[in-house]
Amino acid sequence: MTMIAPTEPLFHHSSKAYLGLIHYPVLNKNAQIITSAVTNINLHDLSRAASTYGLRGFYVVHPIPDQQELAQRIMSHWTSGYGAAYNPTRKEAFLKTHVLAELAQVLSDIIEIEETPPRIMVTGATPRSGQISFDQARQLMTSGPPILILFGTSWGLAPEVFERADFILEPIWGPSPYNHLSVRSAAAIILDRLLGRTSS
């Protein structure tokens, strides 16, 4: 086996990609529409993944002011509180994380930055008619208007979010028929498939 010497990979920031984590409207296990709770670890893991894959922004979307405030408080510990000195890489990860009440505000924010509305791509664990492949989705990253990739918490995005989408991404499958990944794992894998590369 040939071994490789560690080298600094070449970095590029050509994609205009954004991430959104939706807490409403999402489904519960009985396919009812609910509002899910903010989860500390989701903010951390998705902010870190968004930074690794060079995303231009990560939006935490929650309609309830108390929950928005909780998300802000968690982040401020790391961006300006004790955590900022303890772990500067966490501060860096949160710099592009924003908390907004609804998808419409996310679209407005991206339009303000990019001067054009993003294409919306939704993700989920269920195969759906009209879905696009990972290869097709990867092409969308390298040209055209900005793209907003949406993930649902709890049991996934509600049908009304799918209806607003320009693209539905095919589900992740491994070699097993089991495909119940956490939203943290699914987001990491999808960002890697769409924006990652192996350095060798």
Added chain:
Amino acid sequence: MTMIAPTEPLFHHSSKAYLGLIHYPVLNKNAQIITSAVTNINLHDLSRAASTYGLRGFYVVHPIPDQQELAQRIMSHWTSGYGAAYNPTRKEAFLKTHVLAELAQVLSDIIEIEETPPRIMVTGATPRSGQISFDQARQLMTSGPPILILFGTSWGLAPEVFERADFILEPIWGPSPYNHLSVRSAAAIILDRLLGRTSS
């Protein structure tokens, strides 16, 4: 853009791969060797990812009996407690998750199953001399003896674990120089790079 109809992917279970999550010896932020605490969400996310990617086993390695018991108690809620009825997919994910005190016990367990010792592959966020590429690592999955992929909690695996490894996997890089992923995200991405595929 051509859209694809959702189809059932073909599943295969040809790899003899195992996952290990190490809590000792790992490093803290000052590069000192420590024992880290069991984290509820790591058990869930890595068990679910291991099931998705068809691993033969996931070992949670912790030297302290109280912490082993905590890990077992978390899992038993989902395998035989209330959670087993509430979410059967979580029960399924934990079926191949085992808690052991040290790496030597993991090796013995795999030898008992496979009748041969596994090759050990370690992972980390720092480039190292002698590391192998993801392409090379992917080849290791499809032939030869079983392979045990090790992940470190906290600030990563201690040097003594690297010394015991047969292979050191290159770090994950996205398009950004930031590469501070959580162990949950890193494990998901590595399993996908080594064992995943796109269905189309």
